[in-house]
Amino acid sequence: MSAPSSTGPADPMARPGPPEDDRRDPGPPPARPEITALPDYSSARAGSVPITIRASSNEAPFGPGALVVDAVTERLRSAHRYPELGAVTLTRAIAEQLGLDPDQVVAADGSLSLLNYLLISHCRPGSTVVHPWRSYEAYPICIRTAHAEPRAVANLPDGSHDLAAMAAAIGPDTAAVILCSPNNPTGAGLSHDAVAAFLAEVPPSVLVVLDQAYVDFVTDPQAVRGLELLPAHPNLVLLRTLSKAYGLAGLRIGHLLAHPQLCRAVRKIVPPFAVSALAETAALAALVDLPHRDRIVTAVIDQRGPVTELLRRHGLPVVPSEANFVWLPLGDRAAEFGARCADAGLGTRVFDGEGVRISLGEPDLPTRLSSIVSGLPEVS
Incomplete structure (x- = not known):
């Protein structure tokens, strides 16, 4: 008697696979087409000699001041512990410095991350976001990441925003408008009166995001004063950072200032420990070391x-x-x-x-x- 086959009887429901020669590695699942089409973030170019x-x-x-260095060095001893959930102490310190309620502040790993979270929380497929151009090159990336479509509006010849054209670009599907003052990379700023008039034209259902990453370097007395506009405009959001004037770019700390309801929505999707222990410690010390x-x-x-x-x-x-x-x-x-x-x-x-x-x-x-x-x- 012959020995039974080790492979057992054929499965009548099994489908034959492709011939061995036709099997190819399909690779990983593809990303969304609009993501793969995004440009890479630019960087400085090398020359014939090292950049000095x-x-x-x-x-x-x-670099950071002595207060920051000492505080971070001490916190490093307990780096095996997670940071404070929600960066509550830093949030309170920022609110106190700016005269706001802590419910109006969200801190995270840079203002760009906060823009991402804000757009994700408010944009839907088919939404549009109006933004200036040339402006911060990350804006179109953030907008498409949030499943929305960017609507770029060209700057005026002096490098400032064409607010009239931006207002005209707002439509029924617009979820947000982004302003940048001073504008990156042109450096041009917006006046307080111009932004106030613009806010009066924007429907209250549309977010107005005012990116103020460079606000600490502004000397124009007519420049927009974002904090003064917050109480009268629940749709206004300010973005700020400690990367520039506070010298903490390598630690990634930014904050969002807005109506408490908007802040609650953003907090729901900010990662639990978005601000590292060392970053929060540095930020708290930097806010004191004026x-x-x-x-x-x-x-x-x-x-x-x-x-x-x-x-x-x-x-x-x-x-x-x-x-x-x-x-x-x-x-x-x-x-x-x-x-x-x-x-x-x-x-x-x-x-x-x-x-x-x-x-x-x-x-x-x-x-x-x-x-x-x-x-x-x-x-x-």
């Missing part, structure tokens, strides 16, 4: 005028800036000038076909820029 002055990311020119913040702000403002004058003297267009950077709308010459800077060890942010953004504050920046533009003819 980093003027590409709008960072503070100095002299260090003032040192950073002063270094930027003191440099802004002379750098603008230097560049203009050599025939380069510069938009008047209220931020910690200057914008050169060079158009087709942007890549060439950015390469010239990189070859001199100066890192800048180049937007091909549009312009070059140069961050301010590094002590050696004016001298390096002077040597870079020295070969260009001066304009009287």
